[in-house]
Amino acid sequence: MPIETINPATGETIKVFEETSATDVEKVIESSHETFLKWRGTDFKHRSILMKKAAQVLRENSGEYAILMAQEMGKPIRDGRAEAEKCAWVCDYYAENAASFLAPEMIETDATKSFVTFQPLGVVLAVMPWNFPFWQVLRFAAPALMAGNTGILKHASNVPACALAIEDVFRKAGFPEHAFRTLLIGGSRVASVIEHPLVKAVTLTGSTPAGRSVAQKAGEMLKKTVLELGGSDPYVVLEDADLEATVATCVTSRLINAGQSCIAAKRFIVVEPLRKEFENLFVEQMGARKMGDPLEEDTDIGPQARHDLRDELHDQVVRSIEMGAKCLLGGEVPDDKGAYYPPTVLTEVKKGMPAYEEELFGPVAAIIPVEDENEAVRVANDSVFGLGAAVFTGDSAKGEEIASYELEAGCCFVNEFVRSDPRLPFGGVKESGYGRELSHYGIKEFVNIKTVYVK
Numbered sequence: 001m002p003i004e005t006i007n008p009a010t011g012e013t014i015k016v017f018e019e020t021s022a023t024d025v026e027k028v029i030e031s032s033h034e035t036f037l038k039w040r041g042t043d044f045k046h047r048s049i050l051m052k053k054a055a056q057v058l059r060e061n062s063g064e065y066a067i068l069m070a071q072e073m074g075k076p077i078r079d080g081r082a083e084a085e086k087c088a089w090v091c092d093y094y095a096e097n098a099a100s101f102l103a104p105e106m107i108e109t110d111a112t113k114s115f116v117t118f119q120p121l122g123v124v125l126a127v128m129p130w131n132f133p134f135w136q137v138l139r140f141a142a143p144a145l146m147a148g149n150t151g152i153l154k155h156a157s158n159v160p161a162c163a164l165a166i167e168d169v170f171r172k173a174g175f176p177e178h179a180f181r182t183l184l185i186g187g188s189r190v191a192s193v194i195e196h197p198l199v200k201a202v203t204l205t206g207s208t209p210a211g212r213s214v215a216q217k218a219g220e221m222l223k224k225t226v227l228e229l230g231g232s233d234p235y236v237v238l239e240d241a242d243l244e245a246t247v248a249t250c251v252t253s254r255l256i257n258a259g260q261s262c263i264a265a266k267r268f269i270v271v272e273p274l275r276k277e278f279e280n281l282f283v284e285q286m287g288a289r290k291m292g293d294p295l296e297e298d299t300d301i302g303p304q305a306r307h308d309l310r311d312e313l314h315d316q317v318v319r320s321i322e323m324g325a326k327c328l329l330g331g332e333v334p335d336d337k338g339a340y341y342p343p344t345v346l347t348e349v350k351k352g353m354p355a356y357e358e359e360l361f362g363p364v365a366a367i368i369p370v371e372d373e374n375e376a377v378r379v380a381n382d383s384v385f386g387l388g389a390a391v392f393t394g395d396s397a398k399g400e401e402i403a404s405y406e407l408e409a410g411c412c413f414v415n416e417f418v419r420s421d422p423r424l425p426f427g428g429v430k431e432s433g434y435g436r437e438l439s440h441y442g443i444k445e446f447v448n449i450k451t452v453y454v455k
């Protein structure tokens, strides 16, 4: 079946791509494995030179990649360039640190010598989402390749040109032809790739249902998985928070990537004494961002990535309002051919409503008023998700305490919005997935942590 890409800003078809045939999928997997057998024997110095070149290619072509992202999934062009730059950063980071992260660890036992060595696994499959079409892939690929694995990408079906461009980054950087390959296949064909004996592990970034399905197949085949899934990040706002700074940070986080980020702030849990002031300022700032053509330099918010996702989001808003939430801003689908959705603020959001229970993957903020700090923490944790969380308070020691011991999430920030950084581990708990990306933890996910004991 051909893969058709549609520009979400106009509704027009951009291009039709041929799906990779079953025969070609087989060839790609076999070639990837053949390459692995040689690639695993190269030293870190060699891999690092190539990875630095990949960073250079990303920087030199950031403008071109930003246009692809704008056309395929509606990301504003400024943000697309920044994304390509961030990818270059993660390539440089692992080029510079992989050797020390994976250096053998000597351990004193009764042996003459005993140590741990980190050996690559082989072909790793990456199933990736469209929302950060370059960043999500590079943050997998840079550590996986530096560790000596080879990678196969199955990207989201709405971003095939981005997927092919990423394959080309590694080719241009001088990596072996099959060190990083792209398959143009739909989600329904992922299971057959996982089943292939030469595929040793799989990582998926995407929704919880897709994660479940991949985990099920990988479990059956006993293959290692890393899952980075959905989130409904709570931002707890306490009475002693600096309101101006807090609102500005919350709005920025909610609107990143037109609200389509797994770690965007989604639920704003505000203590009653601050609630009115928070709402007023929040509505003012949410309404001040410029929504428009992603190819324009001054656009803050582009369209949603697909029309069906925009309609799903609107349905969640409508159902929440029907159940008693109050809409303070937005909430209407604009009369436009593009998949636009305006910044929307719901308040008086309560348990049972979609805005409380589900992930709102778009520019819709759910304000949940609470009596005090205890209730705020309880509501923050009252979610199936556990990806990111933040707490805003004038007392940073108290914030640190809440972030460290009380919030159930993989990444907890104090007085700042949750963001990914190559130096910090990234991942979730509960239905947000398991395993970690980035930092030294990320590069150790797809290696054999091997014990060597010499009598």
Ligand code: NAP
Pocket: 127, 128, 129, 130, 131, 132, 136, 154, 155, 156, 157, 158, 185, 186, 187, 188, 190, 191, 205, 206, 207, 208, 209, 210, 211, 213, 214, 227, 228, 229, 230, 231, 261, 262, 263, 359, 361, 387, 428, 432, 433
């Ligand atoms: P999605 O529908 O789950 O798609 C993600 C990837 O999985 C795509 O390549 C998709 O392929 C594939 N896929 C879908 N169903 C599958 C199945 N049953 N078996 C195997 N593969 C399958 O998610 P999305 O709409 O693209 O992305 C949004 C979601 O990703 C949100 O929930 C967001 O929170 C999450 N996300 C998480 C992180 C994180 O780091 N935790 C980062 C970014 C996004 P097709 O496109 O061909 O269907």
